Amino acid sequence: MTAEDAETAATGWSWEYDGYAPADERLRESLCALGNGYFATRGALPECVADDVHYPGTYAAGCYNRLTSDVAGHRVENEDMVNLPNWLPLRFRPAGGEWITPDTATVLDHRQVLHLSSGLLERRTRYALGEGQALFVRQQRLVHMGDPHLAALRTEFTAEGFAGELEVEAALDGGVTNAGVARYRDLDGRHLTHVHTGSAGPDTVWLRCRTRTSDIRIGMAARLTTVSPVSDPPDATRAVQRVLLHLTPGRTIAVDKTVALHTSRDPAISDPLAAAVSRVGAAPGFEELLEGHLTAWDQLWRRADLEVPGEPGRILRLHLFHVLQTLSPHTADLDVGVPARGLHGEAYRGHVFWDELFVLPYLNLHFPEVSRALLTYRHRRLDAALAAARAAGRRGAMYPWQSGSDGREETQELHLNPRSGRWLPDRSRLQHHVGSAIAYNVWQYCEASGDTEFLHTKGAEMLLQIARFWADSAVYDEGLGRHRIRGVVGPDEYHDAYPDASEPGLDDNAYTNVTAAWVLTRTLEVLRGLPEPRRRELLERTGLDGGELEQWEDISRTLHVPFHDGVISQFEGYGDLAELDWEGYRKQYDDIRRLDRILEAEGDTVNRYRASKQADVLMLGYLFAPAELRALFGRLGYRLDEDTWRRTVDHYLDRTSHGSTLSGLVHGWVLARARRAEAWTFCQEALRGDIADLQGGTTGEGIHLGAMAGTLDLVQRGLTGLETRGGALWLAPVPLPELSSYGFAIRYHGHWGVRLRLERERLEIAVPSSDRDPIDVRLPDRAVSVQPGETCRLVLPD
Numbered sequence: 001m002t003a004e005d006a007e008t009a010a011t012g013w014s015w016e017y018d019g020y021a022p023a024d025e026r027l028r029e030s031l032c033a034l035g036n037g038y039f040a041t042r043g044a045l046p047e048c049v050a051d052d053v054h055y056p057g058t059y060a061a062g063c064y065n066r067l068t069s070d071v072a073g074h075r076v077e078n079e080d081m082v083n084l085p086n087w088l089p090l091r092f093r094p095a096g097g098e099w100i101t102p103d104t105a106t107v108l109d110h111r112q113v114l115h116l117s118s119g120l121l122e123r124r125t126r127y128a129l130g131e132g133q134a135l136f137v138r139q140q141r142l143v144h145m146g147d148p149h150l151a152a153l154r155t156e157f158t159a160e161g162f163a164g165e166l167e168v169e170a171a172l173d174g175g176v177t178n179a180g181v182a183r184y185r186d187l188d189g190r191h192l193t194h195v196h197t198g199s200a201g202p203d204t205v206w207l208r209c210r211t212r213t214s215d216i217r218i219g220m221a222a223r224l225t226t227v228s229p230v231s232d233p234p235d236a237t238r239a240v241q242r243v244l245l246h247l248t249p250g251r252t253i254a255v256d257k258t259v260a261l262h263t264s265r266d267p268a269i270s271d272p273l274a275a276a277v278s279r280v281g282a283a284p285g286f287e288e289l290l291e292g293h294l295t296a297w298d299q300l301w302r303r304a305d306l307e308v309p310g311e312p313g314r315i316l317r318l319h320l321f322h323v324l325q326t327l328s329p330h331t332a333d334l335d336v337g338v339p340a341r342g343l344h345g346e347a348y349r350g351h352v353f354w355d356e357l358f359v360l361p362y363l364n365l366h367f368p369e370v371s372r373a374l375l376t377y378r379h380r381r382l383d384a385a386l387a388a389a390r391a392a393g394r395r396g397a398m399y400p401w402q403s404g405s406d407g408r409e410e411t412q413e414l415h416l417n418p419r420s421g422r423w424l425p426d427r428s429r430l431q432h433h434v435g436s437a438i439a440y441n442v443w444q445y446c447e448a449s450g451d452t453e454f455l456h457t458k459g460a461e462m463l464l465q466i467a468r469f470w471a472d473s474a475v476y477d478e479g480l481g482r483h484r485i486r487g488v489v490g491p492d493e494y495h496d497a498y499p500d501a502s503e504p505g506l507d508d509n510a511y512t513n514v515t516a517a518w519v520l521t522r523t524l525e526v527l528r529g530l531p532e533p534r535r536r537e538l539l540e541r542t543g544l545d546g547g548e549l550e551q552w553e554d555i556s557r558t559l560h561v562p563f564h565d566g567v568i569s570q571f572e573g574y575g576d577l578a579e580l581d582w583e584g585y586r587k588q589y590d591d592i593r594r595l596d597r598i599l600e601a602e603g604d605t606v607n608r609y610r611a612s613k614q615a616d617v618l619m620l621g622y623l624f625a626p627a628e629l630r631a632l633f634g635r636l637g638y639r640l641d642e643d644t645w646r647r648t649v650d651h652y653l654d655r656t657s658h659g660s661t662l663s664g665l666v667h668g669w670v671l672a673r674a675r676r677a678e679a680w681t682f683c684q685e686a687l688r689g690d691i692a693d694l695q696g697g698t699t700g701e702g703i704h705l706g707a708m709a710g711t712l713d714l715v716q717r718g719l720t721g722l723e724t725r726g727g728a729l730w731l732a733p734v735p736l737p738e739l740s741s742y743g744f745a746i747r748y749h750g751h752w753g754v755r756l757r758l759e760r761e762r763l764e765i766a767v768p769s770s771d772r773d774p775i776d777v778r779l780p781d782r783a784v785s786v787q788p789g790e791t792c793r794l795v796l797p798d
């Protein structure tokens with residue numbers, strides 16, 4: 001453990017914070033959030049309200065609202081994941097005294113523990129009351145993993161050195177706004193309206209409201225249980241419950257708050273409020289709730305088992321915990337995508353980007369039903385993508401860079417540079433490579449799961465329309481004798497135009513063109529493999545004919561990939577850009593991850609320089625194994641030998657500022673095969689991205705889900721070289737000295753709990769007993785077949 005996170009003690013299955021540190025509260029609240037795939041709540045202290053230190057927030061997957069704001073002289077429309085009514089509030093004070101919070105009272109001791117194995121958040125705080133008196137507060141919180149609509153909070157009060165009365169007030173607060181991200185605060189964040197409260201019995205209160213434009217109805221009910229009578233005084237925007245506890249020295253009194261949440265997006269209900277009141281009324285006590293919650297978590301951990309020793313292992317377990325809280329088996333019943341910042345905060349407004357590219361490969365091998373649901377979210381929005389392409393004068397499907405409720409483009413047109421205070425044009429909607437990411441995930445899911453039904457129906461439809469978009473976007477250049485794709489932005493994001501250009505966009509981004517060629521090639525392969533009746537249906541519905549297929553074949557072999565100085569160019573003209581004084585900027589600014597903001601504040605632009613925010617060309621080495629990447633370039637008529645790729649890796653490694661949490665992940669993955677000695681540095685950066693808040697305050701606005709899932713996949717597929725293709729498991733391990741012993745279980749083609757264990761030069765594969773066919777395993781030097789009920793032990797070549 002480094003000095004940077006010395007205060008964070010993680011032992012086995014817990015993640016702990018000692019002491020109260022206001023400056024760290026936002027980070028802790030994100031990393032201690034609890035969720036179940038349906039909704040999540042940040043780890044804020046229940047006695048604290050939203051202010052500059054604390055930000056309680058509750059978010060339901062797929063619950064968005066659209067508002068228009070006046071910003072920098074423009075009318076700007078934004079759709080946000082809505083901060084729902086706050087169910088946490090539970091405050092306390094000595095009778096007639098001031099409400100106690102860690103910001104207004106003396107904190108003698110404070111510890112917050114996230115129990116990963118049980119999905120339980122525990123806090124223990126001792127408040128000084130003066131004259132040797134203290135109040136000890138212990139709380140246990142859960143967001144139920146078994147019943148996705150329930151949450152519970154147990155609070156225990158113990159008087160130390162005094163006897164007296166303690167007033168306790170619990171509430172459901174409907175007066176919340178979206179205000180968790182400072183740079184969005186010029187935007188309208190008042191998403192809730194028509195807030196009403198009431199009681200449903202002696203111990204239960206309720207709150208109902210709706211979103212202002214999307215008109216999602218929200219129902220919330222809370223039951224308070226303790227030894228004293230509960231009252232519910234009226235309040236306009238809060239459903240309030242109060243109780244007076246009689247404390248005596250050393251005696252602990254518990255107050256249990258059980259909450260139910262429903263929205264009108266839920267299936268099989270007629271009224272969210274009636275459903276919430278009914279559910280909370282039928283909910284058992286805290287102990288029984290906890291028992292069911294623990295059982296659900298036990299089952300999840302068995303399916304997602306990952307054994308990695310030491311510090312990397314404990315961080316990976318935290319990452320897995322947050323992935324499972326955002327995308328659990330409950331997600332399979334919802335119409336939602338992959339929120340880039342989880343359900344943990346309001347950064348990126350809860351939008352869906354391309355982060356599923358880093359998330360689904362992990363889920364495919366553990367929770368394929370969740371992957372299928374996330375891809376179905378994309379299929380349901382295929383019509384919107386078709387409409388967007390038509391509006392742009394293109395055929396096929398043009399998926400949005402940022403997606404939300406209905407599939408329209410949600411990317412903002414302006415973004416704020418906090419360093420300069422200026423609102424600037426946002427051109428990231430030109431990242432059309434998001435379509436290739438969707439196609440890649442369709443293919444990877446079907447290869448890992450064996451789900452031919454999805455591939456032949458929804459999958460084939462998406463692949464066809466994404467391929468059609470790329471084919472229609474490609475323009476033949478007579479001089480080059482090749483097809484070109486112009487006016488795009490690549491994964492780098494720093495470069496969105498040529499220096500001094502009047503129009504945004506770049507030509508022939510290598511990543512975009514190569515992945516477009518891959519999409520065309522794979523789609524042709526899928527179409528050839530479709531059952532003839534299904535193929536006829538698809539061609540009839542889409543008007544696809546033989547001439548168009550011939551065009552796809554040609555474009556898939558002739559897309560232009562630029563080179564300069566013996567390396568792959570990030571885009572045409574990249575080699576003409578100026579070199580940046582990297583050493584000078586590091587000396588001047590220390591942290592230059594957001595180099596784009598630094599240069600803009602200086603009146604300059606990163607578009608003038610060979611400088612990348614994150615992996616762009618090198619993303620190709622992340623998506624494709626070396627042999628497949630060589631074959632892709634070969635199909636395009638280029639020779640990509642080992643030396644060229646190594647020079648390309650070196651070139652961009654020296655010119656990347658790593659302004660994204662995904663950057664360390666991709667570079668660690670690529671370097672594990674290209675320059676193994678340096679790989680671990682970047683793997684560590686990927687592991688520490690959120691826990692150390694390497695991007696400077698961003699984690700407090702929500703975790704980086706793609707980076708977290710990507711680190712899991714780094715162990716699962718990156719270091720093992722695991723590929724699922726051709727009905728076989730392909731393995732080509734590249735053990736790092738720092739991580740040469742690990743194991744995990746996967747679900748593959750109907751086999752549950754297939755265990756892989758790597759111990760330096762040894763590989764063990766155990767297939768549980770079942771009625772399934774044997775698993776074919778391919779290694780660089782041999783092929784083996786492992787029968788159900790069999791364990792295969794192999795010695796790997798040096």
